Amino acid sequence: MPVASAYARANARVLEICGSADDERTLRQQVIEELHPVVGFDSYAWLLTDPATSVGASPLADVAWLQDLPRQIELKYRTTVNRWTALDDTPVALLDEATGGDLAQSLVWRELLVRHGVRDAASVVFKDRFGCWAFLELWRTGTTVPFSATEATFLAELVEPLTLALRRCLGSTFVPTSARDFPHVGPVVLLLSPQLQVRGQTPETTDTLRVLVPPAQGHVPVPASAYNVAAQLRAVEEGVDRNPPSARVHLRQGVWVTVRAARIDSPGSSPEQDIAVTIEESSPPERVDLFARVFGLSAREHELLEHLVAGCTTRELARCMWLSEHTVQDHLKSMFAKTSSRSRHALLSRALGG
Numbered sequence: 001m002p003v004a005s006a007y008a009r010a011n012a013r014v015l016e017i018c019g020s021a022d023d024e025r026t027l028r029q030q031v032i033e034e035l036h037p038v039v040g041f042d043s044y045a046w047l048l049t050d051p052a053t054s055v056g057a058s059p060l061a062d063v064a065w066l067q068d069l070p071r072q073i074e075l076k077y078r079t080t081v082n083r084w085t086a087l088d089d090t091p092v093a094l095l096d097e098a099t100g101g102d103l104a105q106s107l108v109w110r111e112l113l114v115r116h117g118v119r120d121a122a123s124v125v126f127k128d129r130f131g132c133w134a135f136l137e138l139w140r141t142g143t144t145v146p147f148s149a150t151e152a153t154f155l156a157e158l159v160e161p162l163t164l165a166l167r168r169c170l171g172s173t174f175v176p177t178s179a180r181d182f183p184h185v186g187p188v189v190l191l192l193s194p195q196l197q198v199r200g201q202t203p204e205t206t207d208t209l210r211v212l213v214p215p216a217q218g219h220v221p222v223p224a225s226a227y228n229v230a231a232q233l234r235a236v237e238e239g240v241d242r243n244p245p246s247a248r249v250h251l252r253q254g255v256w257v258t259v260r261a262a263r264i265d266s267p268g269s270s271p272e273q274d275i276a277v278t279i280e281e282s283s284p285p286e287r288v289d290l291f292a293r294v295f296g297l298s299a300r301e302h303e304l305l306e307h308l309v310a311g312c313t314t315r316e317l318a319r320c321m322w323l324s325e326h327t328v329q330d331h332l333k334s335m336f337a338k339t340s341s342r343s344r345h346a347l348l349s350r351a352l353g354g
Contacts, residue, residue, distance in 0.1 A: 007154050010038045014158050018165035024048060027169055028060045031162065039151045041122070041138040047228070048166070050247040051131020051293045054085050056228040057249040057259060059213065064141075065116045070196035070227050075108035076137075077231035078240055082106070084125040084135035085241055091159040095121040096146035113139070120146035124155055126163040130293040133166045170250065171294045171339075176349040177254035187280035190226045191264075194272055198223065208279055211251055225249055226277040229261040233275060248282050248290050254353050256282040256290065284309060284352055291351040295339045304331050308348060 013034050021027035028046050035041075043063045047056035063069065080086070082093040095103055096119075104110040109118060124136040140147065188208050191199040209221035225247065233245035245261040257279050264274045282290070288309055292302040300321075307317050318325045332344070341347040 006038050007150075010034050011154070011157060015161055018161045021165065021169060022172065024058075024166055024169040025060060027162075027165055031158075032060070035138075035155075039122075039138065039147070039155065040140070040144070042141045042144075043139040044137060046134065046136045048134050048170075048249075049084075049132050050249075050290075051133055052289065053232070053243040053246055054132040054241075055232045055243065055245065055247040056135065057212070057225040057247040059224045059228075065112075068112060068116075069222065069224070072108065072112055073224070073227040074196050074231045074234060075111050077228075077235040078238060079107040080240060082121070082123045083240070084123060085132070085243070087123065087125045090156065091125050091127070092152045092156045093123045094147045094152055095123070097149075097152075117141040119144055122147045122152065122155065124159065126159055126166060128160075128163050128167075130167075130296055133163055133170075167294050167296070173250045173254065173256070174291055174294070174339075174350045174353070175254040177353050187278045190223055190277040190279075192226065192230050192275045192277060194274065196227050196230050196275070199274060205279070208251070208257075212249060212257075212279075223277075225259045225279075226261070229259050230275045230277055233261040233263070248286055256287055256353070258282045258286055287353060288351050291339075297335060297338060301331055301335050301338075304328070305335065305347075305351065308344060309352065 014031055017027060017030045017034065021030060032044060032046065043061075043065075045059055045061035045063060047060075048058040049056050063072075065072065082095055082098050087093055095106060095109065099105040103114070103118075103120075106113075109121075113121070119140045119142065121140075122138040124138075125132065126134040126136075138147070188202045188205040190201045190205050193199055206221060209223050209225075213222055213224050215221045229245045229247055232241065232243065235241045236243070236245060247259050248256055249259060251257045258281075259277060259279050261275050261277050264276055285306075288305060289302075291297075292305060297305065304317060304321065307320060312320065314325050314328050317323070317328045321328070323331075335347060336342065339347060339350060341350060
């Protein structure tokens with residue numbers, strides 16, 4: 001067990017990473033490297049989530065049972081024990097502790113993880129009042145001891161700074177783009193079986209997936225984002241969660257896409273029907289909502305931004321929002337400060353991507 005000074009040093013290094021990392025993937029990779037020596041684990045998966053739907057995407061993972069990945073994701077979404085969407089009282093939950101040592105209470109453990117010798121799992125959720133931004137799973141296997149309360153406390157102390165850092169990194173992706181440099185995306189389609197096995201896809205799908213989750217050299221891309229929205233569809237159908245099976249994901253500089261899942265022949269759909277996953281460029285309202293959450297705009301500022309997108313002048317903004325023009329200007333100054341924008345044009349260019 002690491003002594004207190006080891007935790008303190010790791011905490012300080014993680015805080016340094018939070019302030020210096022330029023992108024969310026680098027942030028996660030560097031933090032995992034710092035966590036491993038002080039909180040031992042054998043496998044992990046750290047997914048970003050859509051802040052509104054809490055559906056995962058853009059995973060960073062090192063999992064020994066990669067061949068079972070579709071099944072694991074499906075079961076994770078259908079499991080109620082320590083589901084990241086239910087961790088409201090504490091951001092960290094331990095499987096051994098939550099089940100009183102009876103890990104079989106967890107669907108994903110008794111149906112899959114038990115076969116891979118998983119001894120305990122630590123679940124960490126990164127959320128704030130603007131949404132759910134990520135969740136992290138750490139697994140211990142073999143004869144290792146369960147995670148301790150001290151380790152859980154250490155992880156919990158990192159949640160707030162890491163949540164802010166993830167939002168900061170996501171904010172850097174909102175830059176104006178050129179249609180010449182980045183042509184329109186999609187929609188591309190992936191067809192999955194009820195067990196989340198790939199049945200077919202459109203010609204452009206592989207290229208899009210390769211950007212979403214860069215594979216190791218010489219390997220085909222893993223459609224992890226598609227698995228996640230499809231698994232959420234299963235969770236909705238079973239009443240485990242009510243959020244829609246969709247997630248907004250950063251694809252490349254300034255370009256965000258929305259991944260959605262739906263049953264084929266949706267009227268009278270059943271768990272035996274295939275699942276269609278679509279990936280297409282996020283719409284302006286989807287981008288604006290995400291932009292407002294990433295930069296922590298207030299409800300009033302979010303509303304004002306929507307009116308700006310519609311082309312309202314200051315006078316029109318004041319009238320439709322029942323504010324004085326002076327108050328409108330105050331809101332705009334606050335929005336400029338939060339988003340590092342110098343003008344309305346710059347603000348809209350970042351929010352809309354062009």
